[in-house]
Amino acid sequence: MAYITDYQYYENNGTAPEDSNWGSYQYVTLDDIVTNFILMYVGNDKLINNVEKYNILFHAKRGIQELNYDAMKEIKILELNVSDQLRFILPQDYVNWVRISLYKNGVLMPLTENIQTNWSGAYLQDNNYRILFDENGNILKPENSTLDMDRIANTQKSIYLNANSPQNGNEGFNIDGMWYFDYNIGNRFGLNTETANANPTFVIDKASGVINFSSGMSGELCILEYVSDGMKNGVDSQINLNKLFEDFIYAYIKYAILTSKYGVQEYIINRAKKDKAALLRNAKLRLSNIHPGRLLMNLRGQSKWLK
Amino acid sequence: MSIANKNNYGYITPNDFNLYAKQAQLDIFEDYFYQYNSWVVKQNARVSGSGYADILRGLVEVIDSFSETRGLTNTGINLFNLPEDYYLINKINLYPNIITSSTTTAAALNTLTDTNATFNNGSVLPGQIVYNSSLTSVSSGVSAYVISVDSATQLTLSANPFGTAATIGNGYVIATTAGIREIERVSQNKIFYLNSSHLTSPTTSYPAYVLGGATAGTFGNTLTVYPTTITISSGIVVSQYIRYPLDPNWTYSSLTGGEPVFDEGQADYQDFELPESDEPNIVNKILQYAGVSIREEQIVAFGQLQESEDNTQQN
Numbered sequence: 001m002a003y004i005t006d007y008q009y010y011e012n013n014g015t016a017p018e019d020s021n022w023g024s025y026q027y028v029t030l031d032d033i034v035t036n037f038i039l040m041y042v043g044n045d046k047l048i049n050n051v052e053k054y055n056i057l058f059h060a061k062r063g064i065q066e067l068n069y070d071a072m073k074e075i076k077i078l079e080l081n082v083s084d085q086l087r088f089i090l091p092q093d094y095v096n097w098v099r100i101s102l103y104k105n106g107v108l109m110p111l112t113e114n115i116q117t118n119w120s121g122a123y124l125q126d127n128n129y130r131i132l133f134d135e136n137g138n139i140l141k142p143e144n145s146t147l148d149m150d151r152i153a154n155t156q157k158s159i160y161l162n163a164n165s166p167q168n169g170n171e172g173f174n175i176d177g178m179w180y181f182d183y184n185i186g187n188r189f190g191l192n193t194e195t196a197n198a199n200p201t202f203v204i205d206k207a208s209g210v211i212n213f214s215s216g217m218s219g220e221l222c223i224l225e226y227v228s229d230g231m232k233n234g235v236d237s238q239i240n241l242n243k244l245f246e247d248f249i250y251a252y253i254k255y256a257i258l259t260s261k262y263g264v265q266e267y268i269i270n271r272a273k274k275d276k277a278a279l280l281r282n283a284k285l286r287l288s289n290i291h292p293g294r295l296l297m298n299l300r301g302q303s304k305w306l307k
Numbered sequence: 308m309s310i311a312n313k314n315n316y317g318y319i320t321p322n323d324f325n326l327y328a329k330q331a332q333l334d335i336f337e338d339y340f341y342q343y344n345s346w347v348v349k350q351n352a353r354v355s356g357s358g359y360a361d362i363l364r365g366l367v368e369v370i371d372s373f374s375e376t377r378g379l380t381n382t383g384i385n386l387f388n389l390p391e392d393y394y395l396i397n398k399i400n401l402y403p404n405i406i407t408s409s410t411t412t413a414a415a416l417n418t419l420t421d422t423n424a425t426f427n428n429g430s431v432l433p434g435q436i437v438y439n440s441s442l443t444s445v446s447s448g449v450s451a452y453v454i455s456v457d458s459a460t461q462l463t464l465s466a467n468p469f470g471t472a473a474t475i476g477n478g479y480v481i482a483t484t485a486g487i488r489e490i491e492r493v494s495q496n497k498i499f500y501l502n503s504s505h506l507t508s509p510t511t512s513y514p515a516y517v518l519g520g521a522t523a524g525t526f527g528n529t530l531t532v533y534p535t536t537i538t539i540s541s542g543i544v545v546s547q548y549i550r551y552p553l554d555p556n557w558t559y560s561s562l563t564g565g566e567p568v569f570d571e572g573q574a575d576y577q578d579f580e581l582p583e584s585d586e587p588n589i590v591n592k593i594l595q596y597a598g599v600s601i602r603e604e605q606i607v608a609f610g611q612l613q614e615s616e617d618n619t620q621q622n
Contacts, residue, residue, distance in 0.1 A: 236512040
């Protein structure tokens with residue numbers, strides 16, 4: 001018997017959202033993972049018995065989280081306009097970023113992370129540089145630090161890139177679209193390639209949950225590609241895993257339980273560990289989709305003459 | 308009793324016999340679980356066979372003959388009462404998809420009649436579970452399955468969840484058997500941590516319960532189910548458990564020559580519930596209790612010897 005009918009797959013039996021089953025066959029649900037594991041790997045005649053279901057659930061979720069961080073390549077993409085405060089609030093399920101781009105004039109321009117900080121917190125101080133407190137003993141803080149204010153007001157220097165200009169590669173101020181430069185005094189040591197970029201830059205403030213951009217991003221459209229942990233905001237029924245990782249997740253749960261159980265022989269734990277590692281390698285290879293045809297396309301350029 | 312009464316001075320009353328019989332049956336009943344565990348260990352050590360040599364399967368069959376499935380009565384919040392005859396809870400399930408609930412309006416065996424209902428609107432289907440939700444009913448919590456939808460107001464059921472006496476004015480709940488979730492037992496000292504954990508906190512997909520003490524009245528222990536949103540309005544909670552065997556009751560109708568004459572036609576007659584293969588064990592056990600009662604050492608010794616031989620043979 002088919003898992004779902006064709007009509008259910010393509011049109012969700014006519015109920016909205018009609019696309020909810022598209023591509024669903026690639027995935028196995030968390031519920032299936034836990035059920036199958038209990039059925040096949042837990043029992044009086046199995047390596048694992050007397051284990052609570054919440055143990056299995058925990059390790060299944062942890063395994064899915066780990067896979068989402070690197071192996072799964074389940075990239076989520078979010079588009080938002082950057083505010084005049086030059087901030088982009090990280091999405092609720094954000095764990096790590098993959099790429100941040102500026103979308104302008106129909107072109108997607110990947111942005112560079114600024115290795116220098118462009119934001120900071122600040123404390124209010126008096127003329128004698130003493131920190132100021134309120135009546136409850138809490139430190140008084142300004143809304144924005146000087147660093148933030150300069151960034152928002154665009155009074156920070158940035159590198160000007162224009163091959164046709166004598167100021168190419170010099171640091172200058174971009175105010176209302178016009179560039180202003182200091183006099184060229186002293187030695188110059190070439191371009192700092194780490195920070196050289198014509199596009200705006202960004203720094204992620206993880207604790208505050210925002211991306212702080214340089215001034216060129218105000219009002220612009222930002223495309224954030226990021227990875228989540230696959231927990232679907234805690235809705236267990238929506239958690240799933242690519243079938244290529246199904247065997248791995250069983251091996252992961254088995255290893256995690258055996259390794260934390262008292263009295264399990266070391267050779268059994270080692271066997272489970274090797275099993276887990278081999279299956280992860282297998283799954284990653286499968287997911288990488290290295291097809292001869294694709295390699296051939298890349299290799300076509302090997303004898304191209306560089307002029 | 309013929310062994311104990313060999314010299315015509317080993318007479319015990321039917322009342323005493325019933326007490327010894329109950330004790331003997333409970334002893335053997337409980338021993339099944341220890342034997343089960345012992346044979347699991349043997350099976351894992353590969354000293355147990357398959358087919359007719361599969362001792363474990365035979366033990367499971369006997370234990371399963373005491374299996375009961377019954378809905379649990381709800382006290383309004385996330386508290387549910389276990390039946391009073393349970394020996395061991397095997398599993399607790401949640402049937403979360405309620406189709407309808409209301410009150411019966413007529414009385415008939417294996418039938419649910421509700422003149423205010425519209426059972427034939429396509430939502431109630433054969434195979435769905437019907438549960439007696441009346442706290443005041445003697446059959447509270449008893450469940451049955453829909454056999455057929457007879458009309459808009461009547462269903463034929465697989466059993467009589469409302470009891471044989473009162474079938475009018477009983478609350479009922481009908482739920483589908485799809486999407487059943489097992490409610491996991493969690494110890495009292497873990498439930499706080501379980502509820503506090505993001506990854507494992509109980510949800511309707513993975514509910515949990517802790518076992519509490521008995522409540523006043525006739526019910527057994529209380530279950531507290533998590534998440535706390537699980538009440539009778541969000542699903543039927545059904546237990547599958549192993550019950551205690553019914554107390555054997557040797558009944559008689561008249562006295563002949565001062566002795567009671569056995570009569571199994573009495574309403575309160577109750578045979579042993581263990582398999583016939585346990586008869587020697589039961590006799591040995593009763594002999595031991597009866598021997599102590601009439602201070603007959605030989606009978607006690609005989610019972611113990613027989614039991615010992617049986618155990619040696621079985622192991």
